[in-house]
Amino acid sequence: MPNAKGLSINLATVRQQFDLKQACEACARQGIEWVAPWRDQLQKTGVPETAKIIAGNGLQVTGLCRGGMFTVDPNAIDDNKRAVDEAAAIGANHLVLVVGGLPQGSRDLASARQTVADGIAAVLPHARAAKVPLAIEPLHPIYAPDRAVVNTLAQALDLCDALGEGVGVVLDTYHLWWDPELVPQIARAGRSKRILAHHISDFLVPTRDLLNDRGMMGDGVIDFKGFRRAVEAAGFSGPQEVELFSHDWWNKSGDEVIAMCIERFNSVC
């Protein structure tokens, strides 16, 4: 069996093919040791049952996806606290935060960014008490309007500096590969012990759908080995987590997708 050590499968990658139980079983069959479920999957299956399925398949959890959405959800603080509890219940290493885009009708980025900082600060005591680190995910600038107003690693790390303990960052190749400041900012993230996750997927040319046309590693323009070297040099040796939103890959069999993730992880990443 090809080596899947150090690889995590974000379950969105096979969300059209498998429910949570099927996905965990398929991962376990192929030697995967880590998964990252989404909250809708968790809630559909039930939290205690999810914990049982994960443990029963010998799996560990990198991150729970996702909290955040501070700028667009009026109940975001409470909902993020619930997400922290869910992450704790399944033993997730962290809770991923996709912070939210501009509120409907707003053009005020600075204000939205302040809302995010305030939101995370409000959730943080609960997260610290639960021992669930909050992992801020800077998203590609193309998502600033409607997904996340945190758009560079430097910006995410500035947020971490301001917020203190219990918060860190997700380093996602898809979102960060283009950044001229990437290597020094990854080093900075390492120095300040902020690296919580390393997500992988490729950037296709052309990209036909802004949300759901991510590429399997090796099919696009990202230098994964270079990215990994920078992450390792910064002291992070946790799993690389494949997170692939892709109509093309959702149309293949889940077993085939997981097998290809393992193959490309070994050959390209």
Add this chain to the structure above:
Amino acid sequence: MPNAKGLSINLATVRQQFDLKQACEACARQGIEWVAPWRDQLQKTGVPETAKIIAGNGLQVTGLCRGGMFTVDPNAIDDNKRAVDEAAAIGANHLVLVVGGLPQGSRDLASARQTVADGIAAVLPHARAAKVPLAIEPLHPIYAPDRAVVNTLAQALDLCDALGEGVGVVLDTYHLWWDPELVPQIARAGRSKRILAHHISDFLVPTRDLLNDRGMMGDGVIDFKGFRRAVEAAGFSGPQEVELFSHDWWNKSGDEVIAMCIERFNSVC
């Protein structure tokens, strides 16, 4: 007639409706004082004839679009020197550089960025002699694979610092609006006298086509007045140049598009 003072029309905005002569006449009829032609328009009309049309309509030229493409055109240096000569011949304030994306099959951003720096350095003596400033345009990160590997204002200004006199930057709302470093970097650009142009168009949500779905000012999420205040505070008071690549607007009459540019320039920008 509504006030068009301080507005430049990039002729790509009406390129499907008008040839260069028709576009210049239409602009002049509506009180526009500045235009920015593209090289294909120039070459089709002929450079001396273009110069005559522009002057004959009482127009001045903000920038000539475009040089660049250092990473993908093996004859880029010579071609950029020709572009400098064309810019000088029509009295353009500057030559816009879209620097080029990753070469076919490459994943080496650092190398592509070095090729850009070397390319501009090679063209610069010719540009200085012709007194045509080279205007580096940082493009939105979404274009890093196939258009331009200069993707932030900070990166463009670092390039300017390294290159010395005769080079500056284009501040384009569409490309830069999301940048957490936008305001301090615009101030930096002002301090180092690098601001050569201020382009405007809006970012639509959703964006249906990555290349040709820019929005008329006011139809998207960009805070134009805030952007302008930062540019003015940095000491730049040149024209705002509408550059709208949009199937929607190309399908309307050219006169209507120009009228709407003037209206929105006055109400939104």
